[in-house]
Amino acid sequence: MPRWRSLGGALFRVLAVWAVASLTLLVLAALLPDFQLQSAGGDSLTRTALAAALGAGAFGLLSALVWPVLVRALLLVPALVLGLLVFVLNGSLLLLALDLIPAGQGRAAPQTAVIVAAAMSAASSATSAFLAVRNDDAYHRRLVRLAGRRRTRAAPRPDTPGTLFLQLDGLGHDLLREATRGERPLMATVARWIGDTHHLTPWRTDWSSQTGASQLAILHGSNEDLPAFRWYEKDTGTLVVSNRPSSAAELQRRAVERTGDGGLLAHDGASRGNLFSGGADQVALVMSVAARRGRHNRSRAGYFAYFSDPANATRTAVSFGAEVVREIVQSLRSRLRRELPRVKRGGLYPVIRAFATVVERDVVVAAVIGDLLAGRRAVYADLVGYDEVAHHSGPAHRDTHQVLRGLDRVVALIAKAARHAPRPYRIVLLSDHGQSHGPTFLERYGLSLGDLVRAGCGLPVPRRAGRTPSGAEAREAARAALHRPEGARGDRSTTQPVVLASGNLGLVSFPDVPGRITREELDRRHPALLGTLANHPGIGFLLVRSAAHGPVVLGPAGAEHHLDTGRITGRDPLAPFGAGAAEAVRRTARFPHTADLMVNSAYDPATGAVHAFEEQIGSHGGLGGAQSHAFLLWPAELTPPAPEGRALTGAEAVHRVLRRWLREADGPQQPVGPAQDTARRRAATPDGVPPPDQG
Template identity: 85%
Template sequence: MRRDGVRTPWWKTLSGALLRVLAVWLVSSLTLLVLAALLPDFRLQSASGDSLTRTAFAAALGAGAFGLLSALVWPVLVRALLLVPALVLGLLVFFLNGSLLLLALDLIPGARGQAAPETAMIVAAAMSAASSATATFLAVRNDEAYRRRLVRLAGRRGRAARSRAGTPGMVFLQLDGLGHDVLRAATHGDRPLMATVAGWTGGSHRLTPWRTDWSSQTGASQLGILHGSNEDLPAFRWYEKETDALIVSNRPTGAAELQRRAVERTGDGGLLAQDGASRGNLFSGGAGQVALVMSVAARRDKHNRSRAGYFAYFSDPANATRTAVSFLAEVVREIVQSLRSRFRHETPRVKRGGLYPFLRAFATVVERDVVVAAVIGDMLAGRTAVYADFVAYDEVAHHSGPGHRDTHQVLRSLDRCIALIAKVGRHTPRPYRIVLLSDHGQSPGATFLERYGLSLGDLVRAGCGLPVPRRAGRTPSGAEAREAARAALHRPEGTEEPGGPHPIVLASGNLGLVSFPDTPGRITREELDRRHPALLGTLANHPGIGFLLVRSEEHGAVVLGPAGAEHRLDSGRIIGTDPLAPFGEGAADAVRRTDRFPHTADLMVNSAYDPVTGAVHAFEEQIGSHGGLGGAQNRPFLLWPMELTPPTADGELLTGAEQVHRVLRRWLREAAAAQQPLSAETDEIRRR
């Protein structure tokens, strides 16, 4: 071994490793002794009692046996249970760990070690946490030990990186739903919520906003970023008349079909096709290494490696225990925060009961931990490009609001993840450039139903002269974590039957889609006026509607607003007040592009937007929403290292996910062309 250019004698390395093992063993033994004194159903003595020396000896034997079983048996158990749903595996952690402890206690001579099953689970969790904390503390105080511990996490994959050492790799970390302005607020002040990112924005990195397409949601943005094309993706979900089917972008079959179409259009595998890894995303980007990727989650063959990330993470019992404890703590945190919001009569507010606390915990704990571990493994393996999505903020902001204090803990947690990944970069076999970005922001506001007492579907039915239910139905949220958790549980996809003669009304945040299934192709304005003469006026003049897009036989694409206002997109003629004016520069181009899509709905309805408050009205149960035009949802960010060329020329706004894809492609080419000198530490890794 070398340190600062001087070779470390082998006996020092060996003695240091032995001392660390003994220290962990000692802490584990002391933990057993303390727990035996505190817990009535746990003892380390024979029935007749023992001396302190015998009790300490029994604790040492129990701790040693538990450590060996955890190291040898636990990985085998996790691999055997890899097909068990991820959430179930997380809940089994306590039972499995407790079982290993009971087995270890049985190995103590004289039947001195005994514990009730429920107590064994508590003791095992405490021991795993104590040993992990001790090992980590000792490792990080010794750079060489810390480096070797990280290399062991990567396993044999590190060998493939030797030939690429010195050429920078790229890590793209997507902070789902985090808008540019929210990030700026979280990185400013004396005590910023995101201290690590704050340091980057003031030094090594540069922050720039970019503008989304009309469909400001993960499906459209990430497909464009990873595969270079989000053509014909009008919303989060939409109805296709020719097949009488709904396409939902965050479901496995929907994501797989969208990825197939994008690859067919571009003729290219994707951003990550060359030695890349995709972690926690909707789409693979052509990566050979995938984990928690929705577009491959539906596969049930040997080519589905999406769940491999679970084994890599849960094979460490300390990781499994920590995640399980954090999962339960997050469930409790959500329940407390929800009750606090209700008791304080905060508005706007949506229901947060049922399974939501568990869905939130899955997004903010399980997905986060597994994705971080996968990214670290990719970096230690020296992969050329890694793209990972963290959905925690997006999930919480949907139900609490994008600027609510409930999101602060999530932002701090994400910042710690970023700091850990950056720290690991000091020990990888090649240097890495880390880019942070988001796929969209979120705009606040009461839901359309809460604000006006009826849903968009009710309003459409009223405009068509159809009966309206007395009690308005709620549109469930389409947040990414819901389908990710469903896939992790091996649950079948949710089904929505679209057929029928009546209009189909779908929601994508504050963007609504209305389709008439009995009319082939897009129905025209003139045909709608003949069939439902009150519909367009009912929608355009409603105070909760900002504008709607319809196709005219005479004028082509037409945007309708209140009081007879029109914006004829083909000719550029505006009648009355421009309905798109409140939505800012670029709104007309975004709507015009969507109008050309083959599967654009008969009517595309965008909610009203208040430029003063930034509020919109989601057509589904979200008080922080995205999916249409209006406010912060259309203003995500790109935080890039100064070594890379700027995304655009000075004064030019980066517009559309496809343009972001081209920028990331350029940065990958720049990294491939760069060659950095190797540090002494990296040179040592190459020789291993």
């Protein structure tokens, strides 16, 4: 009886969706002049309805049979292009379906076919979703199909709970508190969790407060020798950028080699939308494996799993278009209101924003739901929409409020899906960093960090930069230090410094000097440079290595902080950046690939503002303000992340906490080898130092 009842319910849902699709075709045929379901001489209502039913049935069959093949064939097409092709492919399937109507009654202009196909897919999807909500089994099957997962009914139910780590990229601790307060909070679901089922704990990032450094340490236990989001490696002459596939793969390889451990997700784990895999077998939209091609590379499979359902593809494509329009309207409104600070938001940015806030979100959420229904032990997923919008609109701007509401709905959807999973799930929300606001360095001072460095080296700079007070002062100081006559041009034969930006953290390297240049050598080659940078009002401090004193932090008016000895001359340049700044800078100073000069922008403790060296009014990557303060929102049944009164500092410490929580979920531990035992004992201690062996 249960089997026949299930088959009867499935047949009812198919007939209901078919009926709605047929009715949609009839309505559109009456409204759209370029779409017809009647022959030239006219037909009766019965024949027209029959044509609509046949057309809807043919379109449904083609969507079910042909669409997955088309999507799999287009897996090598970039995801953005695939999203835009959804409309064209769907319209083509409708034209083919109309040609299959026996009497030849169906006709549509190509552009009209795209509209009709989108409307039919949306109506069918809405009907299917409504019917699924009324039936737990159907709802479960639909969620599985969204992520392309299959699980047999006879699969055993795990005895231990699974854990989902959901990263809200770029959302700082203080901003989360604001978004969950009041009678009508922006994030209502998260607000209900705080203080009820979950506890909120802040944690401080490393000096490099960005996704590459934080996520590599969280997933693989180490972000050693990762000084910024992008940096220049002299020994190989390569530029490393954390979100490039080749760079992400190399960084992950180095971390695994350093720790001797596969990663947080190495045992029955899934990694979704991340820069790194965490050792997971199941990956989708993971940058560190995106460059590989082979049967075992499943990073792009997330797109196939989602877009193989034409209803999902159509819904996402429509939302994608709406998000592009929304960004254009919001950008125009910002310009008309003369809001400051403001950065340019034209070009491809509306498309990039729509991809981050719609396409990537939908694919990642579908994959996560499939992981939950498959009963995986550990899942780590990253939702990047807020971070992308906050860079261009500002961390607390009204444009980001809508993104936060959308993230809250995603959290609610995933929590609802978890109730249908074969095992209970503990959902941990966390962020990898926050964001600090403020006008860009270029907007505030009229020249870039690269311009300022070149001027301080006595090299030619653009006329625009040379006319600014900062640029003019730096050029004159360089000429005086080099004993050049006023108005002399710089030496074009001098090797150009490499200047890179990572939020409000700048990196300056001199490729012609092997190893890290010393302060003494720098003063000899470019005697005005250090003073120019240290005394600029937009720069908070810079790090340089001294042959005599080791790593030294320089500030304005001759201020110095010798990191090895703790000796401070003048006012401590690190004082405005709060407790922990000196240790964060000291740790980075020992990295082999730290740049010759590490430059951190000025920070105003009263307003929390920094000056990004990139075109971002919401930035992260250095020290100063909310960017360094991330959060952990963890279920109350787990042990606290750190002892009471002790701050949680560094992404590596977060990795140890997440490891401990996974062990708590697993219950009694099985015997392990010496290397794994050392790692586990290290993870079990708050400071990461393994206790001495017993016996």
